[in-house]
Amino acid sequence: MNQLIASLEQKNIFTERLMLVRLLLAISALLTITFNNIEYITNFDLVLNDETKFAAIIFFKQFSIFTLFHPILAKVASILILLIITTGYLPQLTCFLHSWVHLSICNSFLGVDGGDQIASNLSILLIPICLFDNRLNQWKTSKHINTKARKAINVFFNTYYFLIxxxxxxxxxxxxxxxxxNNEWRDGTCAYYWFTNNIFGAPSYLQKLYSIITLSSFTPIITWLVIILELGLFACILASNIKLKKIFLIIGLLFHFSILITHGLVTFFFSMASALILYLDDENIIFAFFKTKFISLKNVLQSRSIRRRKKQLA
Structure with a gap:
């Protein structure tokens, strides 16, 4: 027990990973708000069930940003809030605004999927961590302060983080x-039905490609691999091997990206990517990858700029 507490005291969770997760959640909400007609998707008169409409309006009217303000004003305000969040500044304050926007989406929009609900839950669960984050900007790793108070904070929030x-x-x-x-999942034919569904299925050009698999004897294997992957991702909660977590992180991201390509669930991808990074990216490899690419791009642009100046001077 003493060794566990000692390790928790030294483990710093206040890294750029938190900001990357919040960025992906913000992108998910930005896409939903920007590319939809707010007046239409918040119109509860379109709901056929009067009881559902009544409960939603009474319970959420005093809270949602989309019912407190005019739809256009609410849309602009939400976009501004989310853009401010992407800067990483003042997480102690923006965490509340972030949750407010995600909760408002879940409480006010007619078409809400699992990705919106996950984004809302994660944004709320991250509030306590953001409140005790001593950074002005979350895009920078906090310096580890070896004080008794900070050790206690590390122990508490590492435990809390595990619950997330x-x-x-x-x-x-x-x-x-x-x-x-579900019978179709058990007998292995569900992949075929999902790929060829008229509403949620793959685009016609992809269905031709997928038919090579869905019309073959490999269909049950593909179907069952999805179940095995999801159960494997669950089992990662018990994994201590960093390499194993990396493998499942990459496979999980590719899996959700394939859902984006096949079914067009763009915002769902960003929500699940944020959840996976929070869940499995112990070494912050995703942020390090994009940081390296950004630095490389920056160096290339700078070198080109220097060459142009030299040519002009010559």
Missing amino acids: LLQVAVIYLHAGIGKLY
Whole structure:
């Protein structure tokens, strides 16, 4: 127990990973708000069930940004809030505004998917961590202060952080186990039905490509691999091997990206990518990857600029 506490005291979770997660959540909300007609998707008169409409209006009217303000004003305000969040400044304040926008989407929009709900839950769960984050800007790693108070904060929030990860793990457990109750998932034909669905299926040009697999004997294997992957992602909550987590992180991101390409669930991808990075990216490899690419691009642009200046001077 003493060794566990000592390791928690030294483990710093206040890294750029938190900001990367918040950025992806903000992008998910930005895409939803920017490319939709707010007046239409917040119109509860379109709801056929009067009881649902009544409950939604009474319970959420005093809270949602989209019912407190005119739809256009609410849209502009939400976009500004989300853009401010992407800067990384003042997480102690912006964490509340961030959650407010995500909650407003879930509470006011007619078409809400699992990605919106996950984004809302994560934004709320990250509030306590952001409140005790001593950084002015979350795009910078906090300096580890070896004080008694900071050690206590590390122990508490590492424990709290694990509870967040546990909830992400349960999402994949629920997804994997839930599929076993469906006949099409059990007999291995579900991949075919999802790829060829008239509403949620793949685009016609992709269906031709997918038909090579869906019309073959490999269809059950593809279907069951999805279940195995989701159960494997759940099992990662018990994994201590960093390399194993990296493998599942990359596979998980590719899996959700394939859903984006196939079914067009763009915002869902960003929500699940943020959850996976929070869940499995212990070494902050995703942020390090993009940081390296950004630095490389910056160096290339600077070198080109220097060459142009030299040519002009010559």
